[in-house]
Amino acid sequence: MRATVLVRPKQGILDPQGQAVESSLRQLGFSVGEARVGRVVDLEVESTDPAAARAQVEQMCERLLANPLIESYEIELGETPS
Amino acid sequence: MRATVLVRPKQGILDPQGQAVESSLRQLGFSVGEARVGRVVDLEVESTDPAAARAQVEQMCERLLANPLIESYEIELGETPS
Numbered sequence: 001m002r003a004t005v006l007v008r009p010k011q012g013i014l015d016p017q018g019q020a021v022e023s024s025l026r027q028l029g030f031s032v033g034e035a036r037v038g039r040v041v042d043l044e045v046e047s048t049d050p051a052a053a054r055a056q057v058e059q060m061c062e063r064l065l066a067n068p069l070i071e072s073y074e075i076e077l078g079e080t081p082s
Numbered sequence: 083m084r085a086t087v088l089v090r091p092k093q094g095i096l097d098p099q100g101q102a103v104e105s106s107l108r109q110l111g112f113s114v115g116e117a118r119v120g121r122v123v124d125l126e127v128e129s130t131d132p133a134a135a136r137a138q139v140e141q142m143c144e145r146l147l148a149n150p151l152i153e154s155y156e157i158e159l160g161e162t163p164s
Contacts, residue, residue: 006122007122022125028146032142035124036125038122040088041118042117042118043118046113
């Protein structure tokens with residue numbers, strides 16, 4: 001089963017990469033509001049049961065993919081990521 | 083209008099970060115297949131018309147957010163990102 005994990009800096013946490021993107025976009029002439037930059041991780045898990053797969057990916061997030069102190073994560077499961 | 087941009091390494095393009103994540107997950111005991119790591123950019127655009135907003139974000143992707151040679155991007159528009 002395919003899993004897509006979105007890892008983002010939590011609200012209120014400083015995001016220098018987002019600030020850089022925001023100011024660069026403004027310099028290019030775009031009107032943009034608060035930009036935040038995070039990571040997307042696509043991976044294939046063995047489990048075919050959605051609940052089991054989600055539990056496993058949550059474990060991966062807690063142990064490696066995200067820093068729960070400063071980042072939040074969102075898990076999407078599916079068959080065909082684009 | 084909120085826009086979420088997912089930027090991923092294209093199929094066939096080497097992704098050392100994905101390889102590192104994959105091997106680290108395996109060392110932690112998880113059974114995972116090909117992991118790929120990209121970026122997620124959340125931003126607020128001025129336009130309230132979805133078609134205009136999408137066109138503007140596409141411009142941002144081409145000019146700054148993604149490297150079209152080696153990365154693909156996906157744009158999601160919405161009111162409330164989590």
